[in-house]
Amino acid sequence: MIAIVEYGVGNLFSLLSSFAALGIEVEVTAEKAVLSRASHIILPGVGAFGDAAALLRENGLDAFIKDSAAEGKPLLGICLGMQMLFEESHEFGIHRGLGLLKGQILPIAPKIPPSYKIPHIGWNPLSIKKESPLFANIKDGDAVYFVHSFYAECQREDLLATAEYGAELTAAVASGNVYGCQFHPEKSGEVGLNILKGFAAL
Amino acid sequence: MITKRIIPCLDVKNGRVVKGTNFQNLNDVSSPVELGEYYSAEGADELVFYDITASYEERALFTDILKEVARRVFIPLTVGGGINTVADFDRVLHCGADKVSVNSGAIRNPSLIEDAAKKYGSQCVVLSADIKRVGGEYHVFAKGGREDTGMEALAWIKRCVDMGAGEVVVNSIDTDGVKGGFDLPLLSAVCDLVRVPVIASGGAGCAGDFLTLFREVPTIDAGLAASVFHFGEVNIKELKQMLAQNGILMRV
Numbered sequence: 001m002i003a004i005v006e007y008g009v010g011n012l013f014s015l016l017s018s019f020a021a022l023g024i025e026v027e028v029t030a031e032k033a034v035l036s037r038a039s040h041i042i043l044p045g046v047g048a049f050g051d052a053a054a055l056l057r058e059n060g061l062d063a064f065i066k067d068s069a070a071e072g073k074p075l076l077g078i079c080l081g082m083q084m085l086f087e088e089s090h091e092f093g094i095h096r097g098l099g100l101l102k103g104q105i106l107p108i109a110p111k112i113p114p115s116y117k118i119p120h121i122g123w124n125p126l127s128i129k130k131e132s133p134l135f136a137n138i139k140d141g142d143a144v145y146f147v148h149s150f151y152a153e154c155q156r157e158d159l160l161a162t163a164e165y166g167a168e169l170t171a172a173v174a175s176g177n178v179y180g181c182q183f184h185p186e187k188s189g190e191v192g193l194n195i196l197k198g199f200a201a202l
Numbered sequence: 203m204i205t206k207r208i209i210p211c212l213d214v215k216n217g218r219v220v221k222g223t224n225f226q227n228l229n230d231v232s233s234p235v236e237l238g239e240y241y242s243a244e245g246a247d248e249l250v251f252y253d254i255t256a257s258y259e260e261r262a263l264f265t266d267i268l269k270e271v272a273r274r275v276f277i278p279l280t281v282g283g284g285i286n287t288v289a290d291f292d293r294v295l296h297c298g299a300d301k302v303s304v305n306s307g308a309i310r311n312p313s314l315i316e317d318a319a320k321k322y323g324s325q326c327v328v329l330s331a332d333i334k335r336v337g338g339e340y341h342v343f344a345k346g347g348r349e350d351t352g353m354e355a356l357a358w359i360k361r362c363v364d365m366g367a368g369e370v371v372v373n374s375i376d377t378d379g380v381k382g383g384f385d386l387p388l389l390s391a392v393c394d395l396v397r398v399p400v401i402a403s404g405g406a407g408c409a410g411d412f413l414t415l416f417r418e419v420p421t422i423d424a425g426l427a428a429s430v431f432h433f434g435e436v437n438i439k440e441l442k443q444m445l446a447q448n449g450i451l452m453r454v
Contacts, residue, residue, distance in 0.1 A: 013269070013272055013296060013297060013298040014272055014276065014279075014298050014300070017272060017273045017274075017276070017298065018276055020273070021274075021276070046322065046323060046325075046326065047321070047322050047323045047326075048320075048323060114397075115421070117397050117398055117399050117421075117423065118397055118398065119324060119325045119368050119369075119398065119399070120204070121325065121368070121369060121399045121423070122204045122205060122207055122247070122399070122423065122424075123204070123205045123207065123247055123453040124203070124204045124205065125203075125205075125453075143205060143453040145277070145278055146204075147278075147300070147301075147325040148325065149323075149324065149325065149368075163204075164203050165203070165204055184278075184300075186276060187276060187277060187278045187300060188276070188277075189242065189276050189277055190276075192276060193276060
């Protein structure tokens, strides 16, 4: 069973529906007992980093997720959930993340030419930088759906894929059993479902 | 590079998809769930789901239909119509919507945009503006295009983006339902004005109108239409192939 962490942010309905379409058992939960039982954990998220990180801490889930990841349980952060895997974010002040991945969350705007729009919204092809089980069922150049104004400045060795948007923006990352997607696999059609399938097969 | 988006709009009344010429004379076309699935399979990049009479008759959204669409369709879903409070955002976001578009609700209470952007992020808040030329000016219309607010449209759009709207749907009442092409001068003016994505709406009559749109307004992000898709006059798969062959970046 895959557990989706419920902590008061995000569109969990589509994520749940995606796994239902794949025939994979999932549970949305904030219960540590359920998270413990799960074979995989997904950290979703939409909204502002500071609020989301605070909610996660309030529930004591931050330390728990870090422990689960340390035990080797596959963890996938999606969108803001991916950003929260990093050390810190500069979205409306400086906020501490989980620190499972080295790097920072920074605004896209200063990194790209002014002719590019913010937020980065839409379907953008993935440029795969490193083979990964996440990509077992998709190919380089497949487009996925992005919606974000901040990006992850990560370590070169953790970079799985980028998307070209006036700069090479981090699209997917991994370090050991910790994975992250900036894009929304649950909103990326067939390609997205195949990425979730790849994660579930870990 | 990011692709241009093709977005069918599902205007819904009493659980059915409708499309009216100049917003009047609505006629039933099909089931929103079936149409949504069909469009997704054809390669639609996103679906917009408007309860077009909600702001007029103050009705709540058909969230059960929305849920059913979101259960079967895995592309972004924008919901609009009758969004007046942050609680309305909450309601539709929990049913599978990714973005929420505000129109009359923001005109009545502009701080709705600010409050929603603060709570859900700008990427979640779409400003939808119904615009018509009145005495040489662009005016914003409310209540599904029925009421002239007297507000100048470009100033209104700028203000809403400054307050946190992350995307703008520009619907030209002048070209809507006429099928003579998109309102290129209005769309260019909006694209020059704001740095958030802009979606063109109103006026698509044939596939060529989309090519003209993306060529003449290269900074436009998406083309939205309803009747040309619903009545089968333009097939989304063929449209996207044609655009790609003409050098427009598409997800095909």
